[in-house]
Amino acid sequence: MEDNSVFFTDRSxxxxxxxxxxxxxxxxxxxxxxxxxxxGTKRRGSSRGRLSSSGSVKWTINTMRRIxxxxxxxxxxxxxxxxxxxxxxxxxxxxxxLNKNQDLSSWRQWRQNTRRNLKRLRDDAEVFLSSMKLxxxxxxxxxxxxxxxxxxxxxxxxxxxxxxxFIFLLxxxxxxxxxxxxxxxxxxxxxxxxxxxxxxxxQSSARRGLVNFHTHLGDLLSGGGFLEQTxxxxxxxxxxxxxxxxxxxxxxxxxxxxxxxxxxxxxxxIVKRSATGFKRNLVQDEDRFQSFCNKIFAGWDFCITDxxxxxxxxxxxxxxxxxxxxxxxxxxxxxxxxxxxxxxIYLIRVILNxxxxxxxxxxxxxxxxxxTVSQEKQMNNVKVNFIEDLIVEYLPSIxxxxxxxxxxxxxxxxxxxxxxSPAFEIRFTLMRCVFMRLTSIGVLLFSLWSQITKCEExxxxxxxxxxxxSCWETRVGQxxxxxxxFDFIIIFAVTIFVEFPRKLIVKYGQCGxxxxxxxxxxxxxxxxxxxxxxxxxxxxxxxxxxxxxxICTIKYFLIFYIKKVxxxxxxxxxxxxxxxxxxxxxxxxxxxxGLALACLPITVxxxxxxxxxxxxxxxxxxxxxxxxPAALSHLPDGAQRFLYALSSEAFAVxxxxxxxxxxxYVIALAGAHKRVINQLREQLVVEGKDKRxxxxxxxxxxxxxxxxSVSGFHPGSPSRLSPSYHTSFSSNYxxxxxxxxxxxxxxxxx
Amino acid sequence: MGNKQxxxxxxxxxxxxxxxxxxxxxxxRLHSRYHELAPHLVPMDYTNEPDCKLPxxxxxxxxxxxxxxxxxxxxxxxxxxxxxxxSFNEFVDMFSVLSEMAPRELKAIYAFKIYDFNVDNYLCKxxxxxxxxxxxxxxxxxxxxxxxxxKTIEEADLDGDNKLSYADFxxxxxxxxDFLSTFHIRI
Numbered sequence: 028m029e030d031n032s033v034f035f036t037d038r039s040x041x042x043x044x045x046x047x048x049x050x051x052x053x054x055x056x057x058x059x060x061x062x063x064x065x066x067g068t069k070r071r072g073s074s075r076g077r078l079s080s081s082g083s084v085k086w087t088i089n090t091m092r093r094i095x096x097x098x099x100x101x102x103x104x105x106x107x108x109x110x111x112x113x114x115x116x117x118x119x120x121x122x123x124x125l126n127k128n129q130d131l132s133s134w135r136q137w138r139q140n141t142r143r144n145l146k147r148l149r150d151d152a153e154v155f156l157s158s159m160k161l162x163x164x165x166x167x168x169x170x171x172x173x174x175x176x177x178x179x180x181x182x183x184x185x186x187x188x189x190x191x192x193f194i195f196l197l198x199x200x201x202x203x204x205x206x207x208x209x210x211x212x213x214x215x216x217x218x219x220x221x222x223x224x225x226x227x228x229x230q231s232s233a234r235r236g237l238v239n240f241h242t243h244l245g246d247l248l249s250g251g252g253f254l255e256q257t258x259x260x261x262x263x264x265x266x267x268x269x270x271x272x273x274x275x276x277x278x279x280x281x282x283x284x285x286x287x288x289x290x291x292x293x294x295x296x297i298v299k300r301s302a303t304g305f306k307r308n309l310v311q312d313e314d315r316f317q318s319f320c321n322k323i324f325a326g327w328d329f330c331i332t333d334x335x336x337x338x339x340x341x342x343x344x345x346x347x348x349x350x351x352x353x354x355x356x357x358x359x360x361x362x363x364x365x366x367x368x369x370x371x372i373y374l375i376r377v378i379l380n381x382x383x384x385x386x387x388x389x390x391x392x393x394x395x396x397x398x399t400v401s402q403e404k405q406m407n408n409v410k411v412n413f414i415e416d417l418i419v420e421y422l423p424s425i426x427x428x429x430x431x432x433x434x435x436x437x438x439x440x441x442x443x444x445x446x447x448s449p450a451f452e453i454r455f456t457l458m459r460c461v462f463m464r465l466t467s468i469g470v471l472l473f474s475l476w477s478q479i480t481k482c483e484e485x486x487x488x489x490x491x492x493x494x495x496x497s498c499w500e501t502r503v504g505q506x507x508x509x510x511x512x513f514d515f516i517i518i519f520a521v522t523i524f525v526e527f528p529r530k531l532i533v534k535y536g537q538c539g540x541x542x543x544x545x546x547x548x549x550x551x552x553x554x555x556x557x558x559x560x561x562x563x564x565x566x567x568x569x570x571x572x573x574x575x576x577x578i579c580t581i582k583y584f585l586i587f588y589i590k591k592v593x594x595x596x597x598x599x600x601x602x603x604x605x606x607x608x609x610x611x612x613x614x615x616x617x618x619x620x621g622l623a624l625a626c627l628p629i630t631v632x633x634x635x636x637x638x639x640x641x642x643x644x645x646x647x648x649x650x651x652x653x654x655x656p657a658a659l660s661h662l663p664d665g666a667q668r669f670l671y672a673l674s675s676e677a678f679a680v681x682x683x684x685x686x687x688x689x690x691x692y693v694i695a696l697a698g699a700h701k702r703v704i705n706q707l708r709e710q711l712v713v714e715g716k717d718k719r720x721x722x723x724x725x726x727x728x729x730x731x732x733x734x735x736s737v738s739g740f741h742p743g744s745p746s747r748l749s750p751s752y753h754t755s756f757s758s759n760y761x762x763x764x765x766x767x768x769x770x771x772x773x774x775x776x777x
Numbered sequence: 778m779g780n781k782q783x784x785x786x787x788x789x790x791x792x793x794x795x796x797x798x799x800x801x802x803x804x805x806r807l808h809s810r811y812h813e814l815a816p817h818l819v820p821m822d823y824t825n826e827p828d829c830k831l832p833x834x835x836x837x838x839x840x841x842x843x844x845x846x847x848x849x850x851x852x853x854x855x856x857x858x859x860x861x862x863x864s865f866n867e868f869v870d871m872f873s874v875l876s877e878m879a880p881r882e883l884k885a886i887y888a889f890k891i892y893d894f895n896v897d898n899y900l901c902k903x904x905x906x907x908x909x910x911x912x913x914x915x916x917x918x919x920x921x922x923x924x925x926x927x928k929t930i931e932e933a934d935l936d937g938d939n940k941l942s943y944a945d946f947x948x949x950x951x952x953x954x955d956f957l958s959t960f961h962i963r964i
Binding site for chain 2: 111115117118121151154167320328337712715
């Protein structure tokens, strides 16, 4: 059995064992890639021998030599380790250029050596950096046990820890640090308090004197009391400028710019991280494109080392394949729907969507009511007892958490009646949950603002209700703080008091209820929504509570360990597997939505609502935003005019138009590329058919009479000689089919 | 760097570092794993390139490969004799191709070899059926297996010969988003 002939006669009984096919350049390059060194040279020698047995020896030998040279030069261009050769061949190829190098000038040698050493240095540096990555071993363990889908959740968590840490460092170094070092550097703080109006009276709820221990605990949980006048909240930063011996530091401007900076930093970092994911997902717009191929050839996770996980992965692949087969059936069913059925389905969908909107509206209204009630009760300052006070303070958080718990269940029930395809069902439910979670924060803030800007008279004197909210930013900061703390408490409590008992019940319970309930599944989408919700609160809250990112860093750090323990002890992987590729896209997409949503309240707070006159760095300005124009007015005239031109409407409109044009161009380009790809695909199919047809004809011609028939051969009906398949290695070829009679060189450029 | 190891010469380590995606430390670690598989067969001193091959049965017992349904095919594709006996060079080669840093084209070549059970340079229907059965441990009914194989060939076959050549396979795998992350063994 020759291992360089493509069709084995003895194995499959096919008669078309064709030396012609072996001479096709595409097969030659496959052979070259395939096996060991000695066999390779032997092979080439034998095929050469076969060619020379017929005429035009010189021509064929030259062509072969040209091909070999091209291949070796292509080796030189690619890195050695990316070639599909075995180790001995690679080492020989590596040494060959080295020997050739003796002839090169010493400059070239030195350059190549330094390049190689730099590459090695870079590799070592990368290894060092990646060994410093947080939680490397834990994530490795999780990957081995649960596969790459859940792994992406944990690496997403790690990303958020890093992001929050950077945001905190940003705020700390530009806002908190100058204030801390003032006593040490003989600077002094100024804030203009030129007129004592009503607006500037600050009624803080900080306590003095001895208090009970549980009031301290209550303060810790609610952010009031002794925490109110600390670095934690906006109100403490009643600093306008800091005069150091050598310079003046405009803290108000720094506070504003640090806020904008951390939003931009988050945006850039998220977009950079999601760049590869977006690209891949935009190219394959249809999800069902190659679903079967993807599952069979890229479905098994080679990282799995645990027996249980392997069994689960097999089950999940089986489940996925069955789902896909079902989808095919459903697609056929949908295509066969009659008009009457279609109308009925659309009617049902409209009704159910109205129902969903009604549920959402009810949730939002209850959040609004809860916030209003909570704020009013807090303003009355009637202390009933510790627990009730806490409940009143946390009422909005409780309502939001309840709503976010009930609505996914409702949505997943409702979607069953809407009769979509399974993949679309999952995505649509997820979209609804995302909308619910993120909008609930918006509703909370909206209700807070309506409270803040509601005064007894029709229009507020200071622009906000200064009697009740002398320092409204601190109040908003306290609400964000409470949301964060409550979120963390809930995650912790659910793990300990719900999941752990569930595991015990399922393990030791004999009744049917336990079996039906089943073991906890680690549902990735819901968990991701949870932490994106927390991160959105952090983004909104950092302006009002500069230490919140530090709290969130610690919170996510602890959540990692809680979730890891819960995963390993309580959960089994979900049977609906979440693909690693689309999961990155999903996580970062939801995070971006959260970021966009977070920018909105901050913009409104900075630009629209009058800042508190009694506290904070912006006491001298009407709104927080005015610190920026005030600082710009000190710049030289030319710079001022330039900056004002940048912010004028003319510039904004033209910028918008140019961006739209660029976007349309790129979309058109993508459409054109897609059309070209389709055409090329069709061409490939036709070329394949051409090739088979030609080979058939050749065999027929060659069969009965070997040499004489060949001279009568024309490259018949196919319009041109079909270039054989080129692979990525042989793409530079001028292809020619090797016949025993050399044809005119009619190679087509590919 | 004054590394007092005597397993490999410096040139050998350099060569390994250039020809694979591993660093020196990792190559030494791989050697200790290789040695663990058969301590009496594998010499500790590789400076004069001993000719030592480990049989298939020892290698597929490694924890990284034990649960893999394609473990036999993986080891066979990297062995020179096609029977699964790996020398240390081939051992390192195998894990290098399956490491995180190997590019997609390289992985595609070897993936094709792995899935080609009858080694005829095509992924025909029998190959696909064998792959599918290994993946699902034969829990699908024969009609379902038939249907899935048909659909797979339909999706990926470009030249219409009812089996997948390497060109078809490469074209299809370049559009499989999960391939790089799943075709990867950590060692």
